[in-house]
Amino acid sequence: MPNQSDYPDQSQEPTRxxxxxxxxxxxxxxxxxxxxxxxxxxxxxxIFTRAFA
Incomplete structure (x- = not known):
């Protein structure tokens, strides 16, 4: 069973x-x-290809 430290910190501001x-x-x-x-x-x-062909 996962413990609390397995989850990222929820107090961080989400990235925009x-x-x-x-x-x-x-x-x-x-x-x-x-x-x-x-x-x-x-x-x-x-145009260059046609001009210099």
Missing amino acids: TDEAPPFGRSWRILYAVVLLNLAVLVVLFY
Whole structure:
């Protein structure tokens, strides 16, 4: 049977999972910027591939 010391201390403040990202206003904006960056890179690499083929 588990004793009290087997459980984590309940007096600790729970960790926050809804913290703001390191920069930007929200995670949604940060993810949109990352996906937009990926799309721009794909298009640029496609253009470079066609231009220098």
